[in-house]
Amino acid sequence: MEIRVDHVTRVEGHGNVLASIKNGEVQKAIFEVVEANRFFEAFMRERSHEEVAHIASRICGICALSHNSASVQATEKALGIEVSEQTALMRRLIMDAEMVSSHALHVYFLVAPDLLGLKSVVPLVETDPDTVNLAFRVKTTAYDLAEVLVGRHTHPVAVVPGGYTSMPDATALAQMRERFVGLREDMRTTVELLKQLELPAFERETEYVSLQQPDHYSFYAGDIVSTDGGQVAADDYLDAFSEFLVDHSTAKHCRWNRDSYMVGALARVNNNWKQLHPEAQKVMEELGFKPPVCSTFMNNIAQFVETVHSIEDAIALMDQLLARGLKEEDIPPVTKHGRGVGVVEAPRGLLIHDYTYDERARLVEANCIIPTNQNYANLDRDLEAFAKQIADQPKDDVELKLEMLVRAYDPCISCSVH
């Protein structure tokens, strides 16, 4: 049986699934990336430090806030720019908005149709408008929070290395807080919906990699840890894993302790679930998520668990910011030049921007490690194992299920060939 799915749908970017199965044996199962490279690392060179984050967020429309955050973090470290406590709180809050908007898009709009036997969310507009409205509401609320915080989700306008060109309006932020409180009910409704859906059964033990902070569930900065053991500071990521090229992809692959690892919601929940908000831990239990979970399809449940966490975390952070009072602050000065590594957890996993600046604060070198690249090798291993497991099923089913496996990763393909 020869499987070929060109341009897998309901994912970001262009990729194909190729598999060949003979007498129940999988001879090949790969994800081929055909997206055109845009060469961000090369052309961001020579740009001034003030322009770099503006450009870097354009690597990806879905995780623009993550790229933007990793970018300013790298620039701040490279140029010795110290950020204020208020800025640090804002950065965490922005990442919560990012998680909710991206996870909601993926879970409700891209994955749910598969589980309901539909080809897209469009038919639901007529048959189940309440759920569609709920989905739009969750996503739009997160989008609106980003708008209040930094002007726009895709692409943020008020973020610069060192802080913000202007702070959000306190009244607007207080309103966002109330709207986030309102999402709690939508989360409860979604839990009930998810309980009724059945995910494909598939398990394969692998290595899970994520950021970790001692005192909170981290989406912004921290050390890099692996379930296979190993913990490195962000600056030393090159000691841990490496990127390499494979013939079937315009995007690079990555490895650390073994031939593949996984990043993203599943990796984060597996590694850091004890730091999740109690409400998120409760949802985790209700949905039968018992870490460590080695089923890639459960990544979507992990995304939902994180959505619940981020809503709670965002409410707490907004309370904190509002209680302190939002203050317009001066942008702290550049104090040195050299190399800086920025790390965040993008919705799809660990994201690294590694910059070097010259004495005029112009970028001379950039290296960006994208979550989806880190997942490609693991996706190929998963495709092979899953294809073997379902090899005796009709071709259409095999095709659809392999596509679903790709979607479970929530790959961001154009991002990965940046």
Next chain:
Amino acid sequence: MSNKPRVAFFDFACCEGCQLTVLSIGEPLIEVLKHVDIVTWREAMSEKSDEFDIAFIEGSITRDSDVPRLKRIREKARLVVALGSCAALGGPHVSANRFETSELLELAYGNKAEQYEAGEVRPISAEIEVDVPIYGCPINASEFVLVLKHLLLGRPYRVPNEAVCYECKLNGYECVFDKGMICLGPVTRCGCNAICTSRGHRCFGCRGLVDDPNVDAARDVLEEHDYSLDEIIGMFQIYSHRAPRVQQLAEAAAEPQKKRSKGSEPWRFGSTT
């Protein structure tokens, strides 16, 4: 098959942020959806169809091998809309054109560079005819709805052609030149409601130049604040490096005596170092 207009979305090299902006419109989008049939939208749905009336194309062309797909879309569509600055102008990655393709490939793929294809970054209008461009990186969601409404009613859409300063002043925002920033608002096409300056940042020129940039006025503003036009042109490289109008503007700027910038070296249009 209903007789509603059939709408399709396609993308080439880009960040897909413009499609995402469409997806995030929320209720007004659901409203518009009632009047059209979306027949192809890879990012959002699995159905695909080769028959459509209106094609929204996002992204720029960077590889010759993508051109046939683009031309096929043009042949099938009654109307082609360039969705966002990548499609309409080349997008933020046009500044890759400052470098040799071989250098880019080598940086990205090392000794395997030869196995990969790349080329000059260009807007889709370099290859096919575009009926309506929607500028912006990303597009403005309300403009998208407006354009779609015009198309559905068969009315011509007037692409905004005032400078961002116009919207900025209309809103009463503080001019960021006063904070020491170089703003591209005086020569950039509006339509974004001056979103960047509304938050105290400068305009980066993401919507490209207005049709007839008022070079003199721009120069006056810049001179008043002690910047050279070279600097502003360098900044325009972010979004429309090869656009002929940027080139014209650069030439117009070069005519009168050149003014050196204060501080660091100015950006030279087309410089590769």
